[in-house]
Amino acid sequence: MQTKPFRIGTRGxxxxxxxxxxxxxxxxxxxxxxxxxxxxxVLSTAGDRITDRALSEIGGKGLFTxxxxxxxxxxxxxxxxxxxxxxxxxxxxxxHLSAFLPREDVRDAFIGRAASRLADLPENATVGSSSLRRQALIRRLRPDLSVITYRGLVETRLRKLAEGQVDGTLLAFAGLKRLGRENVPTELLDPEDFPPAPAQGAICIESRLGDRRVADLLAAIDDRRTHEAVACERQFLARLDGSCRTPIAGHAVSDGERLAFSGMILTPDGATVHRIAIEGAASEAERLGAEAGEAIRAKAGPGFFSSWS
Known part of the structure; x- marks a missing residue:
């Protein structure tokens, strides 16, 4: 019988x-x-403390964990x-990642000051983003824009936008919804043209392997479809050595029986793009993600990543 509170770790x-x-x-x-x-x-992470440099320069995603x-x-x-x-x-x-909450909207949200839509920004307008994927996708759609690295908490980025430091920025719509700020976006971007990051919109729970007490607790809130979809996307990322230095997009949808996945890799300038799509049994989500990763790597060729990493 649990008498002490369960201790939930989080960033602040x-x-x-x-x-x-x-x-x-x-x-x-x-x-x-x-x-x-x-x-x-609440614990402070290095990623929270260092906000003046791109993640790729200071160690990548592990800085938040x-x-x-x-x-x-x-x-x-x-x-x-x-x-x-x-x-x-x-x-x-x-x-290990032991549970996932039901996934939120996976779309990216554009918040524009100079125009309400990304396509309508004036030539040479400045867009800020901390994500290499978003930066590459912006350059793919609008090579005339100036794209700069732009980090900070949601409210910090919105304040910088209001102050005129940039003409537009992008954030995950899921995060804005969870903060009660779903009215902020001026445009929600179509995932077909602007595919999300692997695992975007999903909350995961990390715990110790073999801790049966915690595993039993978390099993009650684990959303199977989200778990399968994100497992697929993470395997795709893993096969591509995905990090904050690689523009990679991926999105899987599971209906509990079947799973469909689409993925994309880009050069940072957005000029070269490779896509992949695969589907199969949801129970084989990880295999499908790995297979998609291997297939798109082969399609891109051995020099694709090394030529710009």
């Missing part, structure tokens, strides 16, 4: 806290427990809540 940003509270509330409802049985533990994972392995946390797209494809020994 407003979005991370919203995701941790959603996880806590779902667990409390699923198990008939008081919310007080879940203690939210290492402190939480260290505490998980040390036993200071029972599990940690993350944005799934922030997770490296390789986790520390002893940890």
């Amino acid at each position: 940003s407003p979005l991370a806290l919203a995701q941790a509270h959603e996880t806590r509330d779902r667990l409390a409802a699923a198990h008939g427990l008081s919310p007080e049985m879940f203690e939210i533990v 290492q402190e939480l994972e260290d505490q998980l392995l040390a036993g200071g946390l029972d599990f940690a809540v993350h944005s799934a797209k922030d997770m490296p494809t390789r986790l520390p020994d002893g940890l």
